Amino acid sequence: MPHLVVRKPGQMAYSMPLPDVLRIGRHEQNELILDDNQVSRQHATITRFERGFEVRDLGSRHGTRVNGEPVTTRVVEAGDRIQIGNVLLELHEEDERTIVHHQVTAAGPPPREAGADRRLSLLFDVSRAIGAMGDTEVMLGEMLSAIVDVLGGERALVGLGDASRGLVRRFCRARRGSSPDVVLSRAVLEATLGRREAVIVRDAQRDARLETMHRERILSAMAVPLGLSARPVGLLYVDDRQAAERFGPDDLAYLTALGHLVSAALESAERYQAAEARAEALAGVTDEILGKSEVMTRLRAQITKYAAAGHVSVLVRGESGSGKELVARALHEASPRAARPFVPLNCAAIPETMLESELFGHEKGAFTGAVAKKRGKFALADGGTLFLDEIGDLALPAQAKLLRALQEGEIQPLGAERTQKVDVRVLCATHKDLRHEIAEKRFREDLYYRLAVVEIEVPPLREREKDVLLIAMALSRRSASTMGKRIEGFTEAAQAALLGHDWPGNVRELRNEVERAVIHADGPLVDAHDLSPRLGAARPRPGQPRGKSLAESFAELEPTEKNLVEEAMSRAKGNVSEAARLLGITRIMMKRRVDRLMGGAGKDED
Numbered sequence: 001m002p003h004l005v006v007r008k009p010g011q012m013a014y015s016m017p018l019p020d021v022l023r024i025g026r027h028e029q030n031e032l033i034l035d036d037n038q039v040s041r042q043h044a045t046i047t048r049f050e051r052g053f054e055v056r057d058l059g060s061r062h063g064t065r066v067n068g069e070p071v072t073t074r075v076v077e078a079g080d081r082i083q084i085g086n087v088l089l090e091l092h093e094e095d096e097r098t099i100v101h102h103q104v105t106a107a108g109p110p111p112r113e114a115g116a117d118r119r120l121s122l123l124f125d126v127s128r129a130i131g132a133m134g135d136t137e138v139m140l141g142e143m144l145s146a147i148v149d150v151l152g153g154e155r156a157l158v159g160l161g162d163a164s165r166g167l168v169r170r171f172c173r174a175r176r177g178s179s180p181d182v183v184l185s186r187a188v189l190e191a192t193l194g195r196r197e198a199v200i201v202r203d204a205q206r207d208a209r210l211e212t213m214h215r216e217r218i219l220s221a222m223a224v225p226l227g228l229s230a231r232p233v234g235l236l237y238v239d240d241r242q243a244a245e246r247f248g249p250d251d252l253a254y255l256t257a258l259g260h261l262v263s264a265a266l267e268s269a270e271r272y273q274a275a276e277a278r279a280e281a282l283a284g285v286t287d288e289i290l291g292k293s294e295v296m297t298r299l300r301a302q303i304t305k306y307a308a309a310g311h312v313s314v315l316v317r318g319e320s321g322s323g324k325e326l327v328a329r330a331l332h333e334a335s336p337r338a339a340r341p342f343v344p345l346n347c348a349a350i351p352e353t354m355l356e357s358e359l360f361g362h363e364k365g366a367f368t369g370a371v372a373k374k375r376g377k378f379a380l381a382d383g384g385t386l387f388l389d390e391i392g393d394l395a396l397p398a399q400a401k402l403l404r405a406l407q408e409g410e411i412q413p414l415g416a417e418r419t420q421k422v423d424v425r426v427l428c429a430t431h432k433d434l435r436h437e438i439a440e441k442r443f444r445e446d447l448y449y450r451l452a453v454v455e456i457e458v459p460p461l462r463e464r465e466k467d468v469l470l471i472a473m474a475l476s477r478r479s480a481s482t483m484g485k486r487i488e489g490f491t492e493a494a495q496a497a498l499l500g501h502d503w504p505g506n507v508r509e510l511r512n513e514v515e516r517a518v519i520h521a522d523g524p525l526v527d528a529h530d531l532s533p534r535l536g537a538a539r540p541r542p543g544q545p546r547g548k549s550l551a552e553s554f555a556e557l558e559p560t561e562k563n564l565v566e567e568a569m570s571r572a573k574g575n576v577s578e579a580a581r582l583l584g585i586t587r588i589m590m591k592r593r594v595d596r597l598m599g600g601a602g603k604d605e606d
């Protein structure tokens with residue numbers, strides 16, 4: 001069958017069967033559309049006649065050449081090269097080669113033949129499946145079945161792998177009644193995975209080199225490499241054991257287009273899975289931070305957001321024991337620096353004279369007592385995160401040095417002659433109001449802006465009452481398991497005591513309290529008497545300001561009570577029993593209140 005190999009510069013060469021009349025040009029009505037600015041809309045024709053083919057130029061602007069010569073009409077035969085614009089057309093009488101290799105590029109020819117609708121619908125289904133970002137395995141399975149159906153092959157396969165490892169995963173579908181156990185030919189693997197070429201085997205039995213195909217009795221096959229970037233990720237393959245010449249160059253072009261879609265799908269699935277794994281890892285990090293209250297949910301979201309910006313300084317504010325360090329650790333662990341060290345330093349716990357050496361390190365003999373060289377926290381945290389707790393307690397001279405280190409991105413150990421570059425993310429925490437400290441000239445404003453690029457506020461436990469029992473429950477289970485005990489929960493009295501306390505020491509105090517209670521508990525439930533006596537006090541009423549005695553608060557209820565009693569008496573037109581009914585209390589209780597609050601103004605109907 002005579003056919004034409006079409007070679008466009010920088011694109012995949014392909015071949016097409018020659019019809020009786022082939023119109024060539026830029027216009028869509030042509031059988032061979034060449035999108036090339038040197039090609040006229042109706043450029044030339046190739047027409048079959050008895051003894052061969054004739055090329056005719058249709059008055060094109062840039063002309064038609066055969067074997068380099070400009071022509072108006074010319075009889076052409078196998079081996080002739082027709083130049084139209086920048087495109088070279090080669091005429092072949094028979095398919096001399098059984099294997100046609102093609103360079104793979106993004107473009108392929110439009111399939112123009114019967115069955116185009118089914119092909120289009122397969123393309124549509126595949127692209128839709130990819131858009132849906134569903135299960136990749138299901139998508140591949142469906143696509144392979146459709147390839148078998150649409151291209152008329154026997155078996156279709158997606159193999160994942162590369163030239164060095166071979167195929168590490170396979171997905172295969174076969175026509176009904178055929179086995180999907182495909183043994184791939186080495187020639188196919190070398191072409192697709194090794195050289196990244198598409199390959200078509202038109203009649204394997206005519207090529208003695210294709211040993212595996214002979215053995216497996218495969219007659220026709222096609223394969224295209226998968227992978228959009230330079231990295232090959234596998235191949236898409238289809239074969240047939242019943243017929244030679246099952247596939248033509250158009251089929252190969254079509255398979256190439258499908259291969260591009262599958263490659264895109266595989267690459268986005270890979271990115272999607274990596275993103276999911278990262279999100280899961282992040283969730284694991286913030287899971288450590290217990291609490292389901294709205295503020296804690298917001299806090300976890302902030303951590304995830306700020307962690308991603310792996311260089312931004314964060315100031316964590318909150319009362320002592322509220323979880324500031326826990327937040328800082330989560331910020332580190334969820335950040336791209338997670339594999340590098342997290343180095344904490346409590347600025348309040350280090351004597352002022354030692355602070356500089358703690359932060360920046362010192363050389364041997366830098367000062368009295370410096371008997372050996374020491375690396376500072378900055379150097380230890382290189383590539384990772386330095387957590388400066390109680391930053392509000394840092395003395396002014398140390399603040400100046402810290403600012404310089406942050407500005408320059410380098411440190412100078414005490415006694416060292418040279419500075420050294422460090423890549424450190426600094427996270428800070430404080431229970432102090434740094435703006436107040438700035439106003440009092442105890443904290444440098446420029447350092448504050450450097451450290452507090454973003455701020456996270458950890459709320460005190462008393463403001464997230466919802467979390468108290470939840471955290472107590474989780475921590476009690478944790479403590480119990482380390483002590484080899486079983487704790488199922490807290491009695492109602494114990495719960496009331498936990499909720500009644502206002503936790504000035506925050507979660508740290510709650511953790512200590514729970515540990516203590518678990519030690520004391522005899523059964524599976526922690527009771528009120530297992531808790532420390534200071535938690536035994538009755539629960540303050542909601543909204544009761546902290547620090548007031550119960551008696552004081554109770555006294556504050558009197559005006560409200562008086563208003564309600566007067567209102568009820570007025571509506572009941574002075575009838576005590578009726579007023580009592582309105583307030584839902586007994587007549588005697590009402591009478592007492594009327595006497596006390598209204599000076600016995602009510603009518604007594606008795």
Ligand SMILES: Nc1ncnc2c1ncn2[C@@H]1O[C@H](COP(=O)(O)OP(=O)(O)OP(=O)(O)O)[C@@H](O)[C@H]1O
Nearest residue numbers: 288289290291319320321322323324325326507508
């Ligand atoms: N939301 C929480 N979930 C679970 N444990 C918590 C939570 N908040 C704090 N903790 C625990 O409470 C203890 C104190 O927390 P952390 O040291 O982070 O507080 P802090 O605010 O940094 O305290 P300080 O200011 O005194 O250094 C730690 O054991 C920590 O694990």
